[in-house]
Amino acid sequence: MFVDGPVTRVRGRSGGGKLPVMNHNAPLSPRPLHQLADGPRRVLTHAQLRAHGVSAAKAGEQCRPGGPWQQLLPGVVLLHPGPPTSEERLHAVLLYAARERTGGVPVQPGARGPHPSAFGEAVITGPAALTLHGFSSTPPLPSLDAFDVLVPRLRRLRSTGCARIVRTAVLPEPEQVTGLPVAPVPRALADAVARLEDAETVRRLLTEAVRGGFCDPAAVVRELTAAKLLNRPHVVDAVNSLLAESRTLAESRLYRMVHDHGLPDPCWNVELRLPGGPRLGSLDAYWPEQSVAVELDTRAPRPGGRPDDEAEWAEHARKREHLERLGITVVHVTPRRLRDTAEQQAAVVRTALMASADRDPAAYVVVVPR
Structure with missing residues (x-):
C-alpha cells in the first residue's frame, strides 16, 4: 500500500527502533x-x-x-x-443513472434502504430487462440502441446516448439478474409495451410472459392498468387474447394434473342444475359420486370494466357458497398453483374425494355438458 x-x-517500548x-x-x-x-x-x-x-x-x-x-x-x-460490450453498456447506463445519488461510487453490499443495490436507485427495465430475464421475443442486447432505466420521478436526469430514462413514482423491488438490478417481468413488460404501437409485437410479448411461466395474467393486467395503457385498442386486444389463452393453458394443466397424479376421471366442463330448477353454475371438473368439484380461478381484471369485474367476482363467491350449502365441496385452483405446485393441488383434490365418505350426502343435482 x-x-x-x-x-x-514513535519510540517503541524497548526505546530502540522506530x-x-x-x-x-x-x-x-x-x-x-x-x-x-x-x-x-x-x-x-x-x-x-x-x-x-x-x-x-x-x-x-x-x-x-x-x-x-x-x-x-x-x-x-x-x-x-x-x-x-453489452455488459459494459448496461453498467454505464446504471452508473450514469445512479451517479448523482451515490457520487458515482457503488453502494456497498448489505447497505440498508428500500432498494439496496450497487447502483443506487437505478433499475434496468423494458426490452433489455425482458431479454435479461430470458425472453426470446425481445431483441438481443447488442441490437438495442438504448437501454431503459427506471429512476425516481424527482431525479433530474436526461436521456442520452444508450441511456433512456424512465421516471416512476414507485420504484419496483429489483431482481438481481447477472448481478444487475432488473425490474420484475410485469413491470418490465409494461414499460416495453408503452413504447410499442405494433399489435402483433405486443401480443407476442404478453403471450410469452404467461406461456413461458414468467408471470401470471393478473400481474400483467395490474401493471398495464397502473401504466394507463389499457386505453390503447391494440393493448386491449392483446390482453383479451392473453386472458383467453391463459384459460386454455390452465385447463391443459388441470387435465395433466388429474392424469399424472392418478386421480379418478371426473366429468369435464359441466354445468350443474337443480332438478327442474335454476342453473347452479359451471365447473371445470366434477366427481358426481363424491360431490367434489374443481374450479379454475382464472379471474383477472379485464380492460375497462372495473364495475363489471366486481359484479363478476361477487357472483363467483355466491355460486361457491350456494354449492357448498348443497353439500358440494368446491376446490379452487389457480393457474400459478397448477404450474408451480401441481402435486400439492392433486393432494388437496384427493383429500376432498376421500373425505366425501364421512360427509352427509349432498343434494341431488343434474350434471349437463357445458
Missing part, C-alpha cells in the same frame, strides 16, 4: 492508468476515477479522439478504445 500522507515516528504509523485519512497514491484499464471493472465514473487519483483533466486527456479511453455517457468512462 502506497501512502502519500505524513508518517509519524515504527511508522500510517495516517489512514491520507489519499491513496494514484494507480498507474494501465492497471486501471486492466482491472476487473472497465467502466468507471469520474468520481470513481478521482478516488483512484485520476483528475478530471487527466481523464479528459485520456478520452480525446484516438486516446486509450472513451466517454460512454456524461460522467462515465470506458477504459478501453474498442466498442463496448
Whole structure:
C-alpha cells in the first residue's frame, strides 16, 4: 500500500527502533492508468476515477479522439478504445443513472434502504430487462440502441446516448439478474409495451410472459392498468387474447394434473342444475359420486370494466357458497398453483374425494355438458 500522507515516528517500548504509523485519512497514491484499464471493472465514473487519483483533466486527456479511453455517457468512462460490450453498456447506463445519488461510487453490499443495490436507485427495465430475464421475443442486447432505466420521478436526469430514462413514482423491488438490478417481468413488460404501437409485437410479448411461466395474467393486467395503457385498442386486444389463452393453458394443466397424479376421471366442463330448477353454475371438473368439484380461478381484471369485474367476482363467491350449502365441496385452483405446485393441488383434490365418505350426502343435482 502506497501512502502519500505524513508518517509519524514513535519510540517503541524497548526505546530502540522506530515504527511508522500510517495516517489512514491520507489519499491513496494514484494507480498507474494501465492497471486501471486492466482491472476487473472497465467502466468507471469520474468520481470513481478521482478516488483512484485520476483528475478530471487527466481523464479528459485520456478520452480525446484516438486516446486509450472513451466517454460512454456524461460522467462515465470506458477504459478501453474498442466498442463496448453489452455488459459494459448496461453498467454505464446504471452508473450514469445512479451517479448523482451515490457520487458515482457503488453502494456497498448489505447497505440498508428500500432498494439496496450497487447502483443506487437505478433499475434496468423494458426490452433489455425482458431479454435479461430470458425472453426470446425481445431483441438481443447488442441490437438495442438504448437501454431503459427506471429512476425516481424527482431525479433530474436526461436521456442520452444508450441511456433512456424512465421516471416512476414507485420504484419496483429489483431482481438481481447477472448481478444487475432488473425490474420484475410485469413491470418490465409494461414499460416495453408503452413504447410499442405494433399489435402483433405486443401480443407476442404478453403471450410469452404467461406461456413461458414468467408471470401470471393478473400481474400483467395490474401493471398495464397502473401504466394507463389499457386505453390503447391494440393493448386491449392483446390482453383479451392473453386472458383467453391463459384459460386454455390452465385447463391443459388441470387435465395433466388429474392424469399424472392418478386421480379418478371426473366429468369435464359441466354445468350443474337443480332438478327442474335454476342453473347452479359451471365447473371445470366434477366427481358426481363424491360431490367434489374443481374450479379454475382464472379471474383477472379485464380492460375497462372495473364495475363489471366486481359484479363478476361477487357472483363467483355466491355460486361457491350456494354449492357448498348443497353439500358440494368446491376446490379452487389457480393457474400459478397448477404450474408451480401441481402435486400439492392433486393432494388437496384427493383429500376432498376421500373425505366425501364421512360427509352427509349432498343434494341431488343434474350434471349437463357445458
